[in-house]
Amino acid sequence: MIKRYLKLFAIGVAMVFAFPWALIAGFGRFGEMFSLAAQACATVPGLPGDYLRIAFYKLTLEQCSLESRVSFGSFFAHSSAMLGKAVYIGSYCVVGNCKIGDRTQIASHVQILSGRRQHPRDASGQIGAASVGEFQMIDIGADCWIGASAIVMAPVGARSTIGAGTVVVRPVEGGVIAVGNPARVINAPSAVSVK
Numbered sequence: 001m002i003k004r005y006l007k008l009f010a011i012g013v014a015m016v017f018a019f020p021w022a023l024i025a026g027f028g029r030f031g032e033m034f035s036l037a038a039q040a041c042a043t044v045p046g047l048p049g050d051y052l053r054i055a056f057y058k059l060t061l062e063q064c065s066l067e068s069r070v071s072f073g074s075f076f077a078h079s080s081a082m083l084g085k086a087v088y089i090g091s092y093c094v095v096g097n098c099k100i101g102d103r104t105q106i107a108s109h110v111q112i113l114s115g116r117r118q119h120p121r122d123a124s125g126q127i128g129a130a131s132v133g134e135f136q137m138i139d140i141g142a143d144c145w146i147g148a149s150a151i152v153m154a155p156v157g158a159r160s161t162i163g164a165g166t167v168v169v170r171p172v173e174g175g176v177i178a179v180g181n182p183a184r185v186i187n188a189p190s191a192v193s194v195k
Helices: 002-024 031-042 046-060
Strands: 098-100 138-140 177-179 184-187
């Protein structure tokens, strides 16, 4: 009981400290200021930093549960992201335009990009700016495990495991294990009911 009250107190304190950063970011509406504040919050160490980050994202993301955790060095690049309940994001992750389902666990150094076509090439082969690119909402289902240093550019179905270092360029169905570059399914457990 005491632990629960201490956690609520810590969240309250974090909300107070996060509020000025959220205000500067226009509560997620000012893109450049959101990036500045998100990156600044990413550098606060330890448990106080974890509380500060989740409070900031509660105030600025499209959706964010206070029951989740975003570790040191990790930040969201877009305020349109959605973070479910009891999600864990390890250290040094960069998270783009995505929706992460409840209880999903993301290891350190993971990148979740906003799709595969953010920097198109013109007819001469010159690479274009992100402003002319196509940004997707990447949906990662509930109860997933994304291994260390994975790069995710396509949806991942619920209850799937993405191995360490895997590069996801095409959608991964639910309830499977995928590894490699590009990701390939190596195990689709028959005991798991996938809908």
